Structure formats: structure tokens, C-alpha cells
Amino acid sequence: MSLIEPNGVVARTPWRALLRLVRFGGDRTEEGWRAMSEWLTPGLTMTEVELANVRAGQGFRLAVRWARPLKDAELASFAPPLLAIYGGASVVSDPPAAQRRIAVLLPGAEVVVVPGAGHGVRAQAPARVVDRVVGFLARHDEVPHGR
Structure with a gap:
């Protein structure tokens, strides 16, 4: 495995990370998603395809809780x-x-x-x-x- x-x-998962993810989740703009991506993976920029996937998933509601x-x-x-x-x-x-x-x-x-x-x-x-x-x-x- x-x-x-x-x-x-x-x-x-550290509480500070969960709180920040919730805050990022409230900003559904392209800039918000890019900021979250930069925080999660410093130095990498989301491609247009990745950003399109993020936008497509914005309406998805998670039925389970945090891991x-x-x-x-x-x-x-x-x-x-x-x-x-x-x-x-x-x-x-x-x-x-x-x-x-x-x-x-x-x-x-x-x-x-x-x-x-x-x-x-x-x-x-x-x-x-x-x-x-x-x-x-x-x-x-x-x-x-x-x-």
C-alpha cells in the first residue's frame, strides 16, 4: 500500500489548517482558489485544467466529515x-x-x-x-x- x-x-490534521481551509472555502473566486493552492503547495501554480476542475467541483457537497x-x-x-x-x-x-x-x-x-x-x-x-x-x-x- x-x-x-x-x-x-x-x-x-492541525486545527489551524482546518480553520484556514474553511476560510479558503468561503472564497470561491479564482484568486481564492489560487491562494489556497499556493498555501498548500508553495511554488506551484494551478494549471487552467486544474482550475477548471476546481470550479466544476464547487457545487459538490461533502457528505462526510474531516478525515x-x-x-x-x-x-x-x-x-x-x-x-x-x-x-x-x-x-x-x-x-x-x-x-x-x-x-x-x-x-x-x-x-x-x-x-x-x-x-x-x-x-x-x-x-x-x-x-x-x-x-x-x-x-x-x-x-x-x-x-
């Missing part, structure tokens, strides 16, 4: 192998807390924290993230016998 910037699932951290037993039940990748400068996750928790509950798991990257770590460090995921999958690619 590969998790890329799984905010709120392993460690709690809640999995309970210890839930997280520990993940069968290795597991790779979790976080942006070291993420504003919506707590990479050090997630790394500590995964180390305790899933000692065989791999955790990568990409320094300077935010929530959009895959877009900010594409080669590093893709290479790490592909390498991880190659090391754990098991084909059942007889197939």
Missing part, C-alpha cells in the same frame, strides 16, 4: 508492505507525528518525508515520489505461483 500525503488519517486518524488497532491492521510519503513542509499533516506513530504500529513500514514539499508533494517532487513508489512496488511485487 502506498499513501501519499494522507493528511488526517495517520496523525490529526479522522485511524485508531491504533485500525492502523496496526494494515498488512505490510506500506509506504507513506509526506511533504516535510505540509500544512495539513503532521509528518513527524505520523512517522512516529507508523514506526510504533507498523515497524516494517517505510516513511519518506520530502523536505520543503507541501501537501502537493507528488507535484512538487514528481521524480522523487514516483521513483520511490515504483521502487517500493518493484521490491514488493509478488506474483502468486501458478499464474
Whole structure:
């Protein structure tokens, strides 16, 4: 299993981030979405296609609440192998807390924290993230016998 910037699932999303996301959500202008994007992924600019997708989703109403951290037993039940990748400068996750928790509950798991990257770590460090995921999958690619 590969998790890329799984905010709120392993460690709690910081309250200040949730409050800021709510504030950004109230500004549905193009400038508001671009400001939120810059906050989440500093240095990256939304493409016109990405902005069009954001505009298309503005009418969508989320039926579930914010992600809640999995309970210890839930997280520990993940069968290795597991790779979790976080942006070291993420504003919506707590990479050090997630790394500590995964180390305790899933000692065989791999955790990568990409320094300077935010929530959009895959877009900010594409080669590093893709290479790490592909390498991880190659090391754990098991084909059942007889197939």
C-alpha cells in the first residue's frame, strides 16, 4: 500500500489548517482558489485544467466529515508492505507525528518525508515520489505461483 500525503488519517490534521481551509472555502473566486493552492503547495501554480476542475467541483457537497486518524488497532491492521510519503513542509499533516506513530504500529513500514514539499508533494517532487513508489512496488511485487 502506498499513501501519499494522507493528511488526517495517520496523525490529526492541525486545527489551524482546518480553520484556514474553511476560510479558503468561503472564497470561491479564482484568486481564492489560487491562494489556497499556493498555501498548500508553495511554488506551484494551478494549471487552467486544474482550475477548471476546481470550479466544476464547487457545487459538490461533502457528505462526510474531516478525515479522522485511524485508531491504533485500525492502523496496526494494515498488512505490510506500506509506504507513506509526506511533504516535510505540509500544512495539513503532521509528518513527524505520523512517522512516529507508523514506526510504533507498523515497524516494517517505510516513511519518506520530502523536505520543503507541501501537501502537493507528488507535484512538487514528481521524480522523487514516483521513483520511490515504483521502487517500493518493484521490491514488493509478488506474483502468486501458478499464474
